[in-house]
Amino acid sequence: MQKATKVGVNSANKLEKLFCQCGRNEVSTSSKVEKPTISHDSKRHLHQATETKPINLPATSLTTYLADTVSNFSSRDLSDTVTHRSKRTILDIIGVGVIGSQTEVSQAYRDFASVSDGFNKKSKAAIWGVQHLKSSAPMAAYLNGASCHAMDFDDTWHPATHPSGPVLPAILALSDWLPESDKPSLHDVLVAYNIGIQVQGALLRCSQQARNIPHRLHPPSIVGVMGSAAASSRLLGLGSKKCRHAMAIAASFAGAPMANAGTTTKPLHSGKSARFGLEAALLASKGIEGNENILDMASGFGAFYDDYNPEKLLEEISQSDNMILHEQDIAIKRFPCHLGMHWGIDAAMRVREEMMNSVGKIVPEDIIEIKIIAPKSRYINRPIPTSEHEARHSFQFTVCSALLDGEVTPETFHYGYRRRQTLHSLLHKTEVITPDDNIASFENMYIEVAVCLKNGQIIQSRCNTPYGHWRYPLSDQDIQKKFTNNTKHLPAENRPEIIKLVQKMSKSKKSTELTELLQL
Incomplete structure (x- = not known):
C-alpha cells in the first residue's frame, strides 16, 4: 500500500x-508514487537468430522499417531491462489466461469451438487451464487469447492497449503446431514475443489520439493483431517481404468497437487478434499478398486513427535504437x-x-x-x-x-x-x-x-499512480504471488516449474515443455 x-x-x-x-x-x-527497486537478470550470452542486424534508418517507409525489423529481430536487440520486463509479463499473462479459462465465458467459447473446429487426437495446440484439450493452432490462439482477457486481468500499456494477450497465445499455439524438427526453444518464443510487443508500441505512437482512454475502437483489436502477425512471422522465420505482407493481411482483420466493452464479446477482441495475426503470417508464408505500403497509407492502417502520422514515428526512431519496452514498462494489474x-x-x-x-x-x-x-x-x-x-x-x-x-x-x-x-x-x-x-x-x-x-x-x-502502473510496477514477488493465486487449479508441481521455465526462457528448453504444464 x-x-x-x-x-x-x-x-x-x-x-x-x-x-x-x-x-x-x-x-x-x-x-x-514510489519506485521500488527491481532486480535485473544477470547479463546473458545473446543468441544470434539471423545473420544481419535490423535495418534501422534511413527507411523509405514505416512498412519497410517494421518489416525489416521483424524479419531480422534477434536477442541482440534485447537489453537486460527489456528481457527482465518481458519475462515478468509473460509469467503474468500465462497466469491470467489460466484463471480466465475457468470463467463461464471461456467455457462458452470452448463450446463454440467444439462445434465449429472440433477437438481431436490429431490436434496439437494446447488449450490452457483444461484437461488434455487440444485444437488447431488458430483456434487455440483464439481461445487462449480470449481467456487472457476474460476477466480484464491482463496487462495494459500506454498508449492504451493490452499487449500480451494477442501475442503470447498466438506464438505458443504456433509453437505447438510446428513439427518436432522445427519446434522453437523458449528463447525463440521470448524473441518473437518482444517483437510482437514492439510493433504494437510503435504503431500506437503514430497517433496522439491513441494516448487517451479509447472511445471508438478497442486497441487490442487494432494493434494486437499486428503484434500477433509480427511475432508469428518472426517465429516462422519469414523474410522481410513476407513480413510486410503478413502485416498487410493482418490489417484486414483489425478493428472492433468499444461499444462491446462490458459484454461477453470483449474478450474475443484479444482472441481474434491472436488468431488472425497467426493466420496472417501463415497466409503470407504461402504467398498471399496485401498492400506493400499498408502502414503508410491513410486508407491502410491510417483508417483506424484520424491523426495517424507514420512519418513522425520514423523521426522518433531515428533518434533512438532502444526498444520501447526498455523506455517504458507495462502495467501489470493487481485487480x-x-x-x-x-x-x-x-x-x-x-x-x-x-x-x-x-x-x-x-x-x-x-x-x-x-x-x-x-x-x-x-x-x-x-x-x-x-x-x-x-x-x-x-x-x-x-x-x-x-x-x-x-x-x-x-x-x-x-x-x-x-x-x-x-x-x-x-x-x-x-x-x-x-x-x-x-x-x-x-x-x-x-x-x-x-x-x-x-x-x-x-x-x-x-x-495519482496506483501500484502496478508502469511508473510504480509490481515487485517480482507480487507478480509470482499473483501467478500462484491465478493457477491454483493446475497441479501443484506445475506452478514452480512454469516459473522456472519463464525465468530462464532457455535455448535448451523446447516451447512445448511450457505448454504441457498449462493443462490439468
Missing part, C-alpha cells in the same frame, strides 16, 4: 463544496478489472483505512454520500452494473466494493457479491464527477474518492 500525504487546500475545498449537507471535519489522504478502476480502488482503500482508524468499522448506513472525481469516459462510468463484465468497467462498483471489503478479487464480481444489499445501498449514494482538468489518459489521470458521514466528517483520498 502506498504511503499517504495530505492533499492541497484547493483540492480539499473543491470536494468540500460537493457535500453541502456535511460538516467541515475532514480527513484527507493522497497516494504517492481483475479495467485499469482505470485501479486508481479508484487504491483511493477507496485509503479512505477505508482512515474510516477503520476513526470509527473502527464500516457501517454503510452511516455513509451519506460518496463522490468519485474521475476522467470523463462513458464506458467506465456505470452507476448500477447488471453483469460481472459491466462491473469490471464501473468506477462506482469497484470503489464501493473496495470500501466495503478492503479488497477486490475475482470473487468480487461473482453474482452473490454483486447482488448484496449493502453494496447496492452504497451504489445509490455514489456520484461520479468529471472535471475538465482530469485527462482520460492512463499516463495523466487521477481519481479522488470522498465519503461523507452522518457525523459531518469527510474522509477523502486521491490516487
Whole structure:
C-alpha cells in the first residue's frame, strides 16, 4: 500500500463544496508514487537468430522499417531491462489466461469451438487451464487469447492497449503446431514475443489520439493483431517481404468497437487478434499478398486513427535504437478489472483505512454520500452494473466494493457479491464527477474518492499512480504471488516449474515443455 500525504487546500475545498449537507471535519489522504527497486537478470550470452542486424534508418517507409525489423529481430536487440520486463509479463499473462479459462465465458467459447473446429487426437495446440484439450493452432490462439482477457486481468500499456494477450497465445499455439524438427526453444518464443510487443508500441505512437482512454475502437483489436502477425512471422522465420505482407493481411482483420466493452464479446477482441495475426503470417508464408505500403497509407492502417502520422514515428526512431519496452514498462494489474478502476480502488482503500482508524468499522448506513472525481469516459462510468463484465468497467462498483471489503478479487464480481444489499445501498449514494482538468489518459489521470458521514466528517483520498502502473510496477514477488493465486487449479508441481521455465526462457528448453504444464 502506498504511503499517504495530505492533499492541497484547493483540492480539499473543491470536494468540500460537493457535500453541502456535511460538516467541515475532514480527513484527507493522497497516494504517492514510489519506485521500488527491481532486480535485473544477470547479463546473458545473446543468441544470434539471423545473420544481419535490423535495418534501422534511413527507411523509405514505416512498412519497410517494421518489416525489416521483424524479419531480422534477434536477442541482440534485447537489453537486460527489456528481457527482465518481458519475462515478468509473460509469467503474468500465462497466469491470467489460466484463471480466465475457468470463467463461464471461456467455457462458452470452448463450446463454440467444439462445434465449429472440433477437438481431436490429431490436434496439437494446447488449450490452457483444461484437461488434455487440444485444437488447431488458430483456434487455440483464439481461445487462449480470449481467456487472457476474460476477466480484464491482463496487462495494459500506454498508449492504451493490452499487449500480451494477442501475442503470447498466438506464438505458443504456433509453437505447438510446428513439427518436432522445427519446434522453437523458449528463447525463440521470448524473441518473437518482444517483437510482437514492439510493433504494437510503435504503431500506437503514430497517433496522439491513441494516448487517451479509447472511445471508438478497442486497441487490442487494432494493434494486437499486428503484434500477433509480427511475432508469428518472426517465429516462422519469414523474410522481410513476407513480413510486410503478413502485416498487410493482418490489417484486414483489425478493428472492433468499444461499444462491446462490458459484454461477453470483449474478450474475443484479444482472441481474434491472436488468431488472425497467426493466420496472417501463415497466409503470407504461402504467398498471399496485401498492400506493400499498408502502414503508410491513410486508407491502410491510417483508417483506424484520424491523426495517424507514420512519418513522425520514423523521426522518433531515428533518434533512438532502444526498444520501447526498455523506455517504458507495462502495467501489470493487481485487480481483475479495467485499469482505470485501479486508481479508484487504491483511493477507496485509503479512505477505508482512515474510516477503520476513526470509527473502527464500516457501517454503510452511516455513509451519506460518496463522490468519485474521475476522467470523463462513458464506458467506465456505470452507476448500477447488471453483469460481472459491466462491473469490471464501473468506477462506482469497484470503489464501493473496495470500501466495503478492503479488497477486490475475482470473487468480487461473482453474482452473490454483486447482488448484496449493502453494496447496492452504497451504489445509490455514489456520484461520479468529471472535471475538465482530469485527462482520460492512463499516463495523466487521477481519481479522488470522498465519503461523507452522518457525523459531518469527510474522509477523502486521491490516487495519482496506483501500484502496478508502469511508473510504480509490481515487485517480482507480487507478480509470482499473483501467478500462484491465478493457477491454483493446475497441479501443484506445475506452478514452480512454469516459473522456472519463464525465468530462464532457455535455448535448451523446447516451447512445448511450457505448454504441457498449462493443462490439468
